[in-house]
Amino acid sequence: MKHKIIIIILMLFLVTGCWDYNELNKLAIVTGMAIDKEDDQLKVSILISNSKKNESINNEEADTVIYTGKGDSLPEALKEISLTSPKKLYLGHLSVIIVSDVLAKEGLSNISDYLLREPETIKSFYMILSKDTKAHDILSILSPLEDFPSQTIYKNITTSSDSTGLSLAVPYTDFIIDMLATGKNSILPSIVANKNISDDDKDIKSSSLKISNIGVFKNDKLVGYLSNKASRGVSILKKSVNQMSLEVSCNGGKVVTNIKSLNSKLKIKKDKKNIDINVTGTAYLKNASCNLDLNDTNNINKLERKIEDSLKMMILNSISETKKLKSDVLGYGELMYKYNYEYFNKVKNSWDDKIYPTINSNVNVNIKLISNGSIDKTIKEVISEK
Amino acid sequence: MLDKNIDDIIKYITNLNGNSTDIVNRIITIKKKRICYIYLESVSSDDKISDFFMKYISNNICNKIMLNNLFNELKNTIPNSHITTCNTYDEVFYKLASGYTCIFVDNETKAIAIETRTTLDRGVSEATSEAIVRGPKDSFTENHQKNLGLIRKRIKDPNLFFKDLTVGRRTKTKVTITYINDICNEQMIKKIEKQLNEIDIDGILDSGYIREFLTKGEKTTFPRLISSERPDLACISLLEGKAVLLVENTPFCLIIPGLFIDFLHSPEDNYQKAVNINLTRILRLLSFFITILLPGLYVALTTFNQEIIPDELLISLAVQRDGVPFPTFIEMLIMIISFEILRESDIRIPNASGAAIGIVGALVLGDAAVTAGIVSPIVIIIIGLTSISGLLFTDIDFVNGLRWWRIIFLFASALLGIIGFLACLLIFITKLCSLEYDGIPYLTPLSPYYKHDDAILRKPRFKMFKRLSNLTKNHNRLGDKNET
Numbered sequence: 114m115k116h117k118i119i120i121i122i123l124m125l126f127l128v129t130g131c132w133d134y135n136e137l138n139k140l141a142i143v144t145g146m147a148i149d150k151e152d153d154q155l156k157v158s159i160l161i162s163n164s165k166k167n168e169s170i171n172n173e174e175a176d177t178v179i180y181t182g183k184g185d186s187l188p189e190a191l192k193e194i195s196l197t198s199p200k201k202l203y204l205g206h207l208s209v210i211i212v213s214d215v216l217a218k219e220g221l222s223n224i225s226d227y228l229l230r231e232p233e234t235i236k237s238f239y240m241i242l243s244k245d246t247k248a249h250d251i252l253s254i255l256s257p258l259e260d261f262p263s264q265t266i267y268k269n270i271t272t273s274s275d276s277t278g279l280s281l282a283v284p285y286t287d288f289i290i291d292m293l294a295t296g297k298n299s300i301l302p303s304i305v306a307n308k309n310i311s312d313d314d315k316d317i318k319s320s321s322l323k324i325s326n327i328g329v330f331k332n333d334k335l336v337g338y339l340s341n342k343a344s345r346g347v348s349i350l351k352k353s354v355n356q357m358s359l360e361v362s363c364n365g366g367k368v369v370t371n372i373k374s375l376n377s378k379l380k381i382k383k384d385k386k387n388i389d390i391n392v393t394g395t396a397y398l399k400n401a402s403c404n405l406d407l408n409d410t411n412n413i414n415k416l417e418r419k420i421e422d423s424l425k426m427m428i429l430n431s432i433s434e435t436k437k438l439k440s441d442v443l444g445y446g447e448l449m450y451k452y453n454y455e456y457f458n459k460v461k462n463s464w465d466d467k468i469y470p471t472i473n474s475n476v477n478v479n480i481k482l483i484s485n486g487s488i489d490k491t492i493k494e495v496i497s498e499k
Numbered sequence: 500m501l502d503k504n505i506d507d508i509i510k511y512i513t514n515l516n517g518n519s520t521d522i523v524n525r526i527i528t529i530k531k532k533r534i535c536y537i538y539l540e541s542v543s544s545d546d547k548i549s550d551f552f553m554k555y556i557s558n559n560i561c562n563k564i565m566l567n568n569l570f571n572e573l574k575n576t577i578p579n580s581h582i583t584t585c586n587t588y589d590e591v592f593y594k595l596a597s598g599y600t601c602i603f604v605d606n607e608t609k610a611i612a613i614e615t616r617t618t619l620d621r622g623v624s625e626a627t628s629e630a631i632v633r634g635p636k637d638s639f640t641e642n643h644q645k646n647l648g649l650i651r652k653r654i655k656d657p658n659l660f661f662k663d664l665t666v667g668r669r670t671k672t673k674v675t676i677t678y679i680n681d682i683c684n685e686q687m688i689k690k691i692e693k694q695l696n697e698i699d700i701d702g703i704l705d706s707g708y709i710r711e712f713l714t715k716g717e718k719t720t721f722p723r724l725i726s727s728e729r730p731d732l733a734c735i736s737l738l739e740g741k742a743v744l745l746v747e748n749t750p751f752c753l754i755i756p757g758l759f760i761d762f763l764h765s766p767e768d769n770y771q772k773a774v775n776i777n778l779t780r781i782l783r784l785l786s787f788f789i790t791i792l793l794p795g796l797y798v799a800l801t802t803f804n805q806e807i808i809p810d811e812l813l814i815s816l817a818v819q820r821d822g823v824p825f826p827t828f829i830e831m832l833i834m835i836i837s838f839e840i841l842r843e844s845d846i847r848i849p850n851a852s853g854a855a856i857g858i859v860g861a862l863v864l865g866d867a868a869v870t871a872g873i874v875s876p877i878v879i880i881i882i883g884l885t886s887i888s889g890l891l892f893t894d895i896d897f898v899n900g901l902r903w904w905r906i907i908f909l910f911a912s913a914l915l916g917i918i919g920f921l922a923c924l925l926i927f928i929t930k931l932c933s934l935e936y937d938g939i940p941y942l943t944p945l946s947p948y949y950k951h952d953d954a955i956l957r958k959p960r961f962k963m964f965k966r967l968s969n970l971t972k973n974h975n976r977l978g979d980k981n982e983t
Contacts, residue, residue, distance in 0.1 A: 125914060133803050133916060134802055134803060134916075135802060135803070135805065136801075136802060136820070136826060136827060137801050137802070137805070137813070137816055137817040137820045137827070138817060138820040138821050138822070138823065140805070140817060142813060142814055142817055144810060144814075162814045163814050163817040163818050163821070203805070205805055205806045206805070206806070206810050206813055206814075208810060235806060264810070264811075
């Protein structure tokens with residue numbers, strides 16, 4: 114009896130492979146996906162990062178390949194792709210999905226459902242809109258700096274979100290949460306190809322990608338893009354900026370500052386018509402190309418006011434633009450929902466279209482210029498004193 | 500009882516030994532009384548016999564008027580400090596085999612045995628299996644007396660007790676239990692003594708024999724006794740309240756009991772700065788886990804739970820695996836087995852041909868295996884790291900015990916992925932916790948936890964106040980003066 118049990122246990126080791134067992138080289142690791150609309154069907158392109166060994170350069174370097182398939186829905190298109198790919202498609206390491214804005218305008222609920230439902234897919238990938246370009250083309254632009262394109266896009270979007278505030282990295286989970294939350298709408302960053310892309314391969318390689326403005330959704334449909342200024346305003350209000358550089362004019366020159374530790378607070382007033390927005394932060398002087406005595410506190414105060422004004426403009430811009438698009442991406446509705454549940458429930462259905470544009474925002478920015486950098490005077494000032 | 504007639508005695512002893520060629524006997528007649536001496540020339544020194552016996556007889560006895568009682572005369576005046584009398588043939592033969600010379604006198608039923616042993620062993624040399632950089636370099640040898648001396652010269656305390664036992668029906672091997680009486684727990688000594696007395700075996704050729712009897716019935720790969728050839732480690736253990744078994748003809752002593760943390764320690768730890776040695780200790784603990792877990796973890800992650808691996812690493816791993824015909828599990832098993840073969844052959848092979856092993860190991864099993872596409876480079880790295888980490892420990896039984904768990908973890912991971920891995924980890928920790936020696940848990944003082952000055956980390960010497968409390972009856976390591 115004991116021997117039988119041992120034999121059975123030993124046999125178990127021989128049948129590994131029935132449950133969840135995958136050898137790495139049998140997997141096609143999908144790191145990027147592009148979804149276009151073509152002839153009323155979804156055209157899905159996937160980027161596989163471990164296609165074959167690149168013998169000529171380096172054994173360990175991966176070569177990427179793009180497979181394309183069509184179908185009415187995402188799983189159908191993926192099924193078509195799996196007919197052409199010799200390996201099993203593995204979505205666990207998906208890092209970027211690029212959606213063409215044509216498709217986004219029609220609504221993303223169709224593809225969102227599959228990505229959320231399928232247990233194999235990771236939920237923390239980034240979703241990006243391709244503005245005025247086919248999503249497939251964005252995916253196929255190979256950056257000379259990176260090994261695989263999905264990483265390029267991913268790094269582009271995160272660094273620009275961290276450092277300039279021009280755009281905003283939106284993980285898929287955040288996108289879905291904002292989309293489904295009451296009194297809130299989602300936003301997505303967008304990306305454009307710098308050059309017009311022709312069919313010639315050479316052109317594709319020489320063109321590069323650039324992060325563009327933020328796209329605003331209403332429910333699952335794209336309704337429009339924000340301007341540059343408004344994009345930065347949204348980033349500030351969403352607290353996704355680590356540091357941003359800002360230029361302000363002074364005495365016929367320009368002062369460049371670096372603004373850090375930005376923080377924003379939204380508060381609803383009792384009349385339910387006004388919202389107070391308080392933004393605080395610190396500024397560091399980076400470059401001063403004007404004749405200005407920086408040891409004078411009055412001058413510093415003036416500079417601070419100018420920075421505050423320009424930040425305020427960004428924020429006001431973003432609010433007015435979203436009001437025009439009738440989409441509450443800043444979450445005023447959510448605030449109202451928490452502040453006065455009964456009132457919000459009454460106006461829930463007409464919030465985006467009627468109530469949100471009428472709400473008044475009082476923006477109050479408080480910035481402290483705390484460092485002049487390594488030198489006190491400006492070069493221009495010293496020259497003029499000579 | 501011995502025979503009265505010398506001729507009968509000689510006849511009996513030579514017959515008992517099947518007329519072996521190394522038996523030498525000679526009959527001398529002094530004043531009409533016959534005496535005879537017998538010795539085994541293979542274990543005795545002719546010089547000593549001439550010095551202590553022949554010269555003495557020719558110089559003294561022949562000139563003297565011999566008394567009636569020749570036997571007592573001889574026994575009291577032979578210039579040798581090891582003189583005993585034997586009453587039975589068994590005793591006589593044991594003495595003969597130990598290198599004694601036995602003297603028989605006509606009409607006496609006793610024999611005089613004088614020590615005339617020859618040295619059949621090497622001198623005290625440097626420890627080879629437990630090398631250290633800083634610290635005493637001597638090691639135990641095959642000579643029992645020298646081994647006892649190496650301990651005695653380090654601990655001059657009268658409380659250092661040696662208790663002799665003879666084990667083995669045929670080999671009659673001397674086993675000495677060494678302990679410091681006022682530190683060590685008597686219960687443990689009594690238990691060891693009882694266990695040793697119960698051993699009924701024809702031969703003990705190494706302390707390894709004894710070890711297996713002492714740990715009879717255990718179901719674990721982990722050693723619960725330390726075997727060491729370093730007298731300094733033996734003395735450190737004695738001062739900690741442990742007992743040391745010295746077995747005749749064995750350069751390895753047994754230290755009882757061996758706790759888990761002892762295998763993470765090295766005698767050298769005591770001779771270096773505590774702060775610096777603590778880093779080494781952390782590394783040892785880390786490599787303990789690496790050597791057991793790494794192959795299993797790799798298999799679990801790459802074949803079941805790829806989501807955990809970061810993007811770039813996963814792609815790099817996937818590309819490396821391209822074209823490897825075996826499943827990762829088999830690949831790993833091949834490498835583990837070939838490393839073990841390599842290690843075993845490296846131990847057995849004479850030094851002269853050792854260079855060949857290095858070439859075979861480095862080229863054939865490493866580079867060539869990858870180029871031929873049999874294994875992926877990362878597996879070589881994993882096995883390399885695993886094996887090196889495993890060899891960090893000095894106790895050979897501990898190293899070989901870890902080997903089993905490495906394979907068990909590999910199997911569990913290949914079967915159920917990270918779930919199997921974690922389940923196996925649970926079993927492993929439970930198993931370690933359940934081990935004990937004579938009521939002392941194996942993981943003392945980690946589990947059950949209590950504060951100890953020399954567990955994973957070591958305090959400076961002047962702050963190490965207490966010994967392990969469940970091991971000793973006298974806990975104070977430092978005097979009262981220091982404890983303020």
